Amino acid sequence: MYEAVFVRPWPWWAAGPGIGLIVVALAALASRPLSVTTGFGSMCALGSRLPYFQRSEFGAGGRWRFEFLAAVLVGAALSAMLAGPWGRAEAMGSLALVVGRPVQVALLLGGGVCIGFGARLAGGCTSGHSIMGSALGARSSFLATAMFMLGGAAAVNAIAAVAR
Amino acid sequence: MIRAATIVLGLLFGFFLSRGRATDYDAIFGMFRLQDAHLPLLMASAIATAAAGLLLLERARITTLAGTPLKLERKPLHAGTVVGGLVFGVGWGVTGQCPGTALGQLGEGKWLAAVTLFGMLLGTWLYGAMEPGLAPLQRPRPAAART
Numbered sequence: 340m341y342e343a344v345f346v347r348p349w350p351w352w353a354a355g356p357g358i359g360l361i362v363v364a365l366a367a368l369a370s371r372p373l374s375v376t377t378g379f380g381s382m383c384a385l386g387s388r389l390p391y392f393q394r395s396e397f398g399a400g401g402r403w404r405f406e407f408l409a410a411v412l413v414g415a416a417l418s419a420m421l422a423g424p425w426g427r428a429e430a431m432g433s434l435a436l437v438v439g440r441p442v443q444v445a446l447l448l449g450g451g452v453c454i455g456f457g458a459r460l461a462g463g464c465t466s467g468h469s470i471m472g473s474a475l476g477a478r479s480s481f482l483a484t485a486m487f488m489l490g491g492a493a494a495v496n497a498i499a500a501v502a503r
Numbered sequence: 504m505i506r507a508a509t510i511v512l513g514l515l516f517g518f519f520l521s522r523g524r525a526t527d528y529d530a531i532f533g534m535f536r537l538q539d540a541h542l543p544l545l546m547a548s549a550i551a552t553a554a555a556g557l558l559l560l561e562r563a564r565i566t567t568l569a570g571t572p573l574k575l576e577r578k579p580l581h582a583g584t585v586v587g588g589l590v591f592g593v594g595w596g597v598t599g600q601c602p603g604t605a606l607g608q609l610g611e612g613k614w615l616a617a618v619t620l621f622g623m624l625l626g627t628w629l630y631g632a633m634e635p636g637l638a639p640l641q642r643p644r645p646a647a648a649r650t
Contacts, residue, residue: 351545354523358545359552361516366575367560368508370567373516373553375602379627391631406506407513408606414517415526415607430608430615431599432528444618446597451622452629453594454602459630460587460637462578465601468588469546472578474553479580483588488535490592495535498597 345421362471371403373471375411376458378404437502450494461486505568517607526607528599535596583640594626 349357362373381401384392395401419425429435431443438446458464461483463472469487472480523545524530533539560573567573595601598619600608605623608616630637 348524348527349519349522351523351541352548354519354525355545355548356552357519358516358523358549359554359556361512361519362549362553363556363560365509365512366557366567366573367565368568369505369512370569370571370573371509372575375606376623376627379602379623380631382624383628383631387628387631389628389631389634391634403506403509407509410510410513411517411520411603412606412610414514414519414610415521416517416610416612417514418518418521419611426612427614428612430528430613430619432532434528434532434599443615447600447615447618448622448625450594450597450600451605451619452626453590453622454598454600454605454619455594455623455626455628456630457587457589457591457594457626458602458623459627460583460640461591462581462584462587462641464591464603465595466603468578470549470553473550474557475575475577476554477577477580479578479584482580483578483584483591486585486588487592487595490589490594491531491596492535492537492592494593494596495532499532499536 345418346423358470359474362474369403373466374404374463375408375466376455376464377401377467378408379455380459381405434498434502446498457490508568516603517610520604520607521611526600526604526611526613531595531599579641579643581641581643583637586640 365371365373377396380392380397381404384397435443463483465487468480468483473484520526525542530539530542534542557575565573600616600619602623605616605619
């Protein structure tokens, strides 16, 4: 039992509906949407005077995301600790065996900039658009999710063509 | 109470993302290569479950713990949805992370995810700096004004 819950990865039909229920509970208990990237805007707002970051969504009413984001990090850490001895691991999985460290850092930094920039332009990320927005039946979120998938497939297949 | 609920649900979200291998680079890679249906099925079942639950909540017109009626906002549709979506997708594919799973990876000990998180902050700030010029992309078009 402990093995199946804490050590072995979960099948999709356990983790997926579980995440769906978190979304429902967040709405019912806290009246809050599943939302991650807006929190990065709130972080920028702490140290930036740019007019964009003075919007109310990044202000005091949005700072609950700091605690939420920290909790996501800790939750995943608990998962890794319960599964086995926690330790440093490769972020890029088996690609890390093929591609050197400097290239990994460049990919992660450049990719991160794309994620931050693209999420603000599109109005959400995989949490706010793909899960929350799609669950609400918003056309913008269906379209955004299709574009996320298209961009991701293009990037991954380009990397696969070069690296393997 | 609301604060506690948010933190507990955040812990569970990170835990489930990690247990469900959403923080596994190879699972993301397999999804975009159309070789592994695990993550697409995980996402689809998460959306279906959330959709059913949110529909029931809206139908029931519940009052939340915050004491206010539940109000769930649909995001607007505009040209930025397409352009930003593609840019985000490229970042998702290149890193194998999205904002939530990058945090999860860092928690799991995948320390290079810190580079991605720094990039995300940089990209967010970059958008803020360029926003006056990009605002037209976020203007809803008449035909697409409804979401």
